[in-house]
Amino acid sequence: MKKKNIPLSILKYFFLIVLSFLSIFPFFWMIVSATNNAREVNVGKLTFGPHLAENLGNLFHSDLSFGISLGNSAMIAAVTTVLALLLSSVAGYGFEIFHSKARDRVFNILLLSMMMPFCALMIPLYRMFSMAGRAGLRGIGLNTMFSVIAPYICTAFLIFFFRQNTKSFPKDILEAARMDGLNEPGVFIHMYMPVMRPTYAAGAIITFMTSWNNYLWPLVALQEPQKRTVPLILSAMGSSYTPNYGMIMAGIVIATLPTGFLFFVMQKQFVAGIIGSVK
Amino acid sequence: MSFQTGKGINMHFGGLANYRRLFHDQTVGKALGNTFIYLIIQVPIMLVLALIISVLLNDKSLKGRTFFRVAIFMPCITSLVSYSLIMKSIFSNDGLFNQMLVHLGLSPIMWTTDAFWAKVLIILSITWRWTGYNMIFYLSGMQNIEPSIYEAAEIDGANFMQKLNYMTIPLLKPIILFTTITSTIGTLQLFDEVQNITQGGPANGTITISQYIYNLCFKYTPNFGYASAVAFIVVVLIMLLSMVQMKLGGKENQ
Amino acid sequence: MKCNRVVATVLSAVMLISMAACGGNGGTASSAANASSGGEKTQATASSAASDTAKKLTIWAWDDTFNVKAANEAKAAYAKINPDVTVSVVSMAQNDIVAKLNTAFESGNMDGMPNIVLIEDYRIQNYLKSYPGVLSDLSDVTKADKFMDYKLKTMTEDGKIYGVPFDSGVACVFYRTDLLQKAGYKPADMENLTWDKFIEIGKAVKAKTGKAMLSVDPSDLGLIRMMMQSAGKWYVDADGKADIAGNPALKEALTIYKKMQTAGITITASGWDAGVAAVNEGKVATAVNGCWYASSIKKATDQSGKWAVASFPKMSNVSGAVNATNCGGASWYVIDKVPGRDTAKDFLSKTFASDTELLDNLCKDISLVSTYKDASSGKNVSLPDAFFSNQAIYKDWIGWTKNIPAVNYGTSTYDIENKMTEVVQSILKGASLDDTLKNAQTEVEGIVSAAG
Numbered sequence: 014m015k016k017k018n019i020p021l022s023i024l025k026y027f028f029l030i031v032l033s034f035l036s037i038f039p040f041f042w043m044i045v046s047a048t049n050n051a052r053e054v055n056v057g058k059l060t061f062g063p064h065l066a067e068n069l070g071n072l073f074h075s076d077l078s079f080g081i082s083l084g085n086s087a088m089i090a091a092v093t094t095v096l097a098l099l100l101s102s103v104a105g106y107g108f109e110i111f112h113s114k115a116r117d118r119v120f121n122i123l124l125l126s127m128m129m130p131f132c133a134l135m136i137p138l139y140r141m142f143s144m145a146g147r148a149g150l151r152g153i154g155l156n157t158m159f160s161v162i163a164p165y166i167c168t169a170f171l172i173f174f175f176r177q178n179t180k181s182f183p184k185d186i187l188e189a190a191r192m193d194g195l196n197e198p199g200v201f202i203h204m205y206m207p208v209m210r211p212t213y214a215a216g217a218i219i220t221f222m223t224s225w226n227n228y229l230w231p232l233v234a235l236q237e238p239q240k241r242t243v244p245l246i247l248s249a250m251g252s253s254y255t256p257n258y259g260m261i262m263a264g265i266v267i268a269t270l271p272t273g274f275l276f277f278v279m280q281k282q283f284v285a286g287i288i289g290s291v292k
Numbered sequence: 293m294s295f296q297t298g299k300g301i302n303m304h305f306g307g308l309a310n311y312r313r314l315f316h317d318q319t320v321g322k323a324l325g326n327t328f329i330y331l332i333i334q335v336p337i338m339l340v341l342a343l344i345i346s347v348l349l350n351d352k353s354l355k356g357r358t359f360f361r362v363a364i365f366m367p368c369i370t371s372l373v374s375y376s377l378i379m380k381s382i383f384s385n386d387g388l389f390n391q392m393l394v395h396l397g398l399s400p401i402m403w404t405t406d407a408f409w410a411k412v413l414i415i416l417s418i419t420w421r422w423t424g425y426n427m428i429f430y431l432s433g434m435q436n437i438e439p440s441i442y443e444a445a446e447i448d449g450a451n452f453m454q455k456l457n458y459m460t461i462p463l464l465k466p467i468i469l470f471t472t473i474t475s476t477i478g479t480l481q482l483f484d485e486v487q488n489i490t491q492g493g494p495a496n497g498t499i500t501i502s503q504y505i506y507n508l509c510f511k512y513t514p515n516f517g518y519a520s521a522v523a524f525i526v527v528v529l530i531m532l533l534s535m536v537q538m539k540l541g542g543k544e545n546q
Numbered sequence: 547m548k549c550n551r552v553v554a555t556v557l558s559a560v561m562l563i564s565m566a567a568c569g570g571n572g573g574t575a576s577s578a579a580n581a582s583s584g585g586e587k588t589q590a591t592a593s594s595a596a597s598d599t600a601k602k603l604t605i606w607a608w609d610d611t612f613n614v615k616a617a618n619e620a621k622a623a624y625a626k627i628n629p630d631v632t633v634s635v636v637s638m639a640q641n642d643i644v645a646k647l648n649t650a651f652e653s654g655n656m657d658g659m660p661n662i663v664l665i666e667d668y669r670i671q672n673y674l675k676s677y678p679g680v681l682s683d684l685s686d687v688t689k690a691d692k693f694m695d696y697k698l699k700t701m702t703e704d705g706k707i708y709g710v711p712f713d714s715g716v717a718c719v720f721y722r723t724d725l726l727q728k729a730g731y732k733p734a735d736m737e738n739l740t741w742d743k744f745i746e747i748g749k750a751v752k753a754k755t756g757k758a759m760l761s762v763d764p765s766d767l768g769l770i771r772m773m774m775q776s777a778g779k780w781y782v783d784a785d786g787k788a789d790i791a792g793n794p795a796l797k798e799a800l801t802i803y804k805k806m807q808t809a810g811i812t813i814t815a816s817g818w819d820a821g822v823a824a825v826n827e828g829k830v831a832t833a834v835n836g837c838w839y840a841s842s843i844k845k846a847t848d849q850s851g852k853w854a855v856a857s858f859p860k861m862s863n864v865s866g867a868v869n870a871t872n873c874g875g876a877s878w879y880v881i882d883k884v885p886g887r888d889t890a891k892d893f894l895s896k897t898f899a900s901d902t903e904l905l906d907n908l909c910k911d912i913s914l915v916s917t918y919k920d921a922s923s924g925k926n927v928s929l930p931d932a933f934f935s936n937q938a939i940y941k942d943w944i945g946w947t948k949n950i951p952a953v954n955y956g957t958s959t960y961d962i963e964n965k966m967t968e969v970v971q972s973i974l975k976g977a978s979l980d981d982t983l984k985n986a987q988t989e990v991e992g993i994v995s996a997a998g
Contacts (some may be wrong), residue, residue, distance in 0.1 A: 057388030132506070228483075243371075248487070513672045
């Protein structure tokens with residue numbers, strides 16, 4: 014591309030600028046609207062207003078207990094992330110390091126389960142937790158943190174992700190460590206985990222984000238008002254008879270802060286987490 | 293479970309009754325139809341757009357590459373519920389977008405009351421959220437392509453389109469296949485957006501299969517037996533579609 | 547993603563078969579669950595021998611301007627009778643309440659459920675039939691001769707009354723006197739209205755003022771439901787069987803609905819909010835709805851004195867149709883397994899089931915049209931309402947309530963309605979009425995038989 018075609022290059026920049034504008038505009042709209050009242054949002058006011066404090070006040074004092082839901086979401090996302098990373102990395106490690114006849118077959122079943130639509134899994138899952146609750150196992154029935162977290166602590170995607178990344182792991186040092194008398198958990202904790210730190214970071218980001226933003230399963234599993242997560246509260250606010258968009262936008266801004274923060278601070282791992290599975 | 297009939301806790305074995313009902317159920321047809329419309333219109337638009345952007349952004353001489361990449365990727369940090377509500381507020385019948393149309397002397401578009409425009413709105417929204425996401429895959433794929441291949445082609449006098457057609461796209465084929473399959477699966481499972489933007493309306497004009505299953509289970513009286521029958525159809529469809537796509541992708545590879 | 551395609555195909559086939567075969571497993575599992583819920587039930591009966599009281603009651607209701615406000619006034623009234631009990635009223639969207647009830651009843655886990663819950667009349671049959679034993683028998687709280695018959699019928703199962711009837715959903719035409727006057731019509735023209743006349747007036751309003759007569763929501767067929775009930779019909783017949791293709795009232799209602807749209811006297815508003823906005827912003831000359839809609843109309847204080855109320859238009863081509871019908875309306879229920887059942891029953895029996903003073907105050911505060919017969923003699927009932935051109939609207943509403951034909955709402959009103967929204971759209975687009983309804987009959991039979 015040594016000789017430049019001027020009109021073409023203008024067109025190129027114009028196209029990219031328009032797309033960037035379209036991509037960013039809704040963020041601008043969300044932030045502006047968080048400072049306006051419901052009526053102003055409805056008529057499309059595009060300038061900052063003085064209603065931010067009022068919107069936040071409404072948000073935290075509404076019957077829908079937004080504050081509690083922030084805590085619920087954070088807790089669920091954190092626990093899911095920790096458990097999912099532990100289990101999946103062990104599984105991914107195992108799949109790549111150990112050889113057995115059944116390995117590839119089991120792994121193919123795993124890959125297939127990635128294609129299972131959640132709406133098909135939802136009914137058996139729901140019935141399962143519902144029966145557990147009915148059978149008196151209240152702690153693991155519906156409406157419990159366990160029921161929201163359990164389906165997500167061992168996902169095919171994450172196992173796949175770890176296995177792919179383990180492929181580039183220097184296997185010789187494992188042998189060396191075993192020679193030195195380290196047992197298998199020891200090898201995993203002292204050799205594998207430190208080396209794979211970037212993979213853990215990327216996996217953590219993607220798992221946290223998926224969990225933080227998850228909607229359908231919590232919607233089904235969590236019915237008690239005090240246990241709901243942020244997306245559920247936002248959705249409930251949006252579908253009320255007269256949605257107060259000023260307040261909702263303030264809520265969306267808060268809900269987007271953690272993922273936005275992760276994105277800007279850890280962009281590299283963020284992107285690595287997303288493209289992790291196609292290497 | 294898909295052979296059981298009855299509602300609530302009054303469930304019993306009903307043979308093929310659910311599948312008979314499925315056969316006559318026009319809402320299933322409607323939901324499938326809508327899902328396919330999203331599939332065959334939205335997925336290609338999004339992927340082609342993502343590919344074009346990636347090709348442009350892969351040009352090292354481009355100024356502001358990082359800015360463009362970050363900006364276009366930004367929508368991915370929003371949750372599906374959040375962005376759906378943002379879209380709902382921008383495109384409400386008296387909302388920002390229609391106000392702008394009126395200012396420009398055009399007549400407002402009934403985004404949520406007209407089945408056609410409601411579908412357009414859903415397609416626009418999904419494209420907004422996921423184009424940057426797919427772009428990232430293509431960009432990372434292109435970075436793995438040796439620049440020397442392009443240089444050789446340039447020496448041979450290949451122009452931009454030729455390089456795209458004969459080099460970039462074939463080299464990216466596995467990634468394109470991957471994004472096609474994941475987008476297809478994603479579209480077949482579409483729920484959050486439709487639930488929060490149009491709630492499936494007007495008159496089921498935007499309803500998807502996932503949403504219909506959800507409605508059958510939780511919106512009215514829980515009817516898990518019939519919902520399972522509908523879910524079963526989706527599983528079959530996804531399997532079939534994925535196989536077809538792998539076949540097509542695989543064949544051209546050889 | 548390199549997948550062994552042969553293996554993948556075989557595996558997916560295995561998976562499909564095992565999923566379909568899940569029928570057997572599901573059956574045993576679900577009967578086990580039934581058995582265990584039966585076990586819980588015996589426990590509950592055993593403990594119900596002792597009185598089940600509590601110091602704290604929770605009530606769930608929707609609509610802050612109406613039901614929630616009523617519950618709060620009842621709470622205040624009860625505080626004077628029984629100050630030891632704290633009552634908390636939780637406001638939630640109706641859809642949320644329904645989803646929560648479904649989950650709780652389905653799973654048998656009543657943690658976090660309220661003692662008292664408001665349930666819409668269209669939905670109650672479904673709960674009584676699908677989850678027997680979940681709601682308390684309130685036959686000793688609700689005196690059958692004290693409440694209006696059409697309302698009681700919705701909550702009676704096997705001769706037992708399960709709820710305390712609350713508001714009447716008596717429907718009427720709210721209309722703008724100023725706009726109708728411009729079109730050349732007087733309030734006297736609105737008496738004993740028929741739909742033909744309604745459309746005629748609508749055309750005049752459109753021609754003279756440019757305003758639409760009515761706003762319609764493609765996803766909400768309240769209008770069709772009201773028309774059917776005004777002729778004593780519903781989507782299902784008295785036995786709960788699908789009644790679509792051979793239902794003259796439904797056919798006529800759809801014909802009228804289409805006629806209004808082709809006459810161009812309607813505008814479309816999607817969702818509750820948009821419908822209220824159309825009224826408040828003066829885009830429409832009338833609203834045809836349940837009496838509870840008055841509180842939404844009154845939000846536009848600048849329109850005070852410009853509104854009046856007329857009885858529901860009659861369908862002249864259907865035999866048995868009257869100038870009265872119902873739209874919505876709800877009642878109070880007690881969830882049996884939530885601790886404090888007897889306190890909850892005491893609360894209802896001393897408030898909504900007997901307190902005429904409370905009901906009369908609610909008439910003033912939230913425009914409640916009670917279905918408690920003695921409430922009709924309250925002093926607020928005969929008062930004129932300034933917003934509605936000093937009409938004694940409550941008196942009119944109560945008078946019309948007495949004429950509402952009782953129908954069996956069946957178990958699946960909203961399932962069916964969801965289906966019917968599609969039917970209406972295809973009829974509006976020009977599909978043949980009879981053919982479309984014939985297809986719909988099969989589909990609705992599928993929905994209804996699933997409930998049996």
